[in-house]
Amino acid sequence: MKILPIKAPPTEFRAALLRWYRANRRDLPWRKTRDPYAIWVSEIMLQQTRVAAVIEYFERFMQQFPTVEALAAADEDRVVAAWSGLGYYRRARSLHAAARKIVNELRGNVPNTRVALLELPGVGRYTSAAIASIAYGEPAAVVDGNVERVLERLDGVARPVEQVWTRAQELLAPKAAGDWNQAMMELGATVCTSVAPLCDQCPVQTWCRLPGHDVRKAQPARNKKELICGLAVRGKKVYLRQRGKDESLLPLMWELPHLESSDNAKVLARMKHSITNSDYAIVVVAVEPKAIPKGGKWMSIADLLRVPLTGITRKALRRTGVL
């Protein structure tokens, strides 16, 4: 690929993209507010999760924890339970820890600069710039996978990551930083998609050096795994175990016990579930209460709604009619 020199951003380019964004942006709940707390929650939820999946969780979470004070006052288990199904639960724990820091050390004020936001647990380079620009108008560019792809096609050059951040900052419309960042990401998400970009609908096609260029990168191989979950029912209670606090994946969450084999057991459900780069084929089987592995707890439906469940367990309980 030909390497082109970085050029100063044309004013018309910025105007065309902002005009397109303001006329076409998706109507998303976190775009109806400038509340830094709500924007922060949305940005944490949007890390590694699709917009469509986040909408429902965001609205429910904001009803349950409408302010940073409400979030800080909640038990961690309740916060993780509200996150249950969104995955990457460390985000929920960091969000909760950050809320407590804001309430205890910052008198409830969400930090208002990118640099200060970086001090919060779970807030990194992308998230700090996103919150600072969208909530406070700070001229700080963001780079995510969408922005990187748009810039690669626009400029006709695949840059090392540091140079992508520099280029994004150069193009940023400083007086409309929040809209600008969202416009770049929206363009990548809805028009300049990784497969089959819609170049004929693109507001900045005039400036694009590689319209339609396929920038797909090789995907890492996915692991295929099998999992047998045992469902034991006693009266109106089911038996769950809690994962250890040192588990690298889903620490302290509650789940159905895992079994080594499903021989002779009654199969209640079969389902598929994907976590990070693993695809699970799951079989849920009935287990007699007396045959259940030790170390867990019998839980009522009310308990199940209060504790953080793994995504697989929530799905299994729904599929078998328990929840």
Ligand code: SF4
């Ligand atoms: Fe992307 Fe096509 Fe627009 Fe270029 S013209 S930025 S490839 S959508």
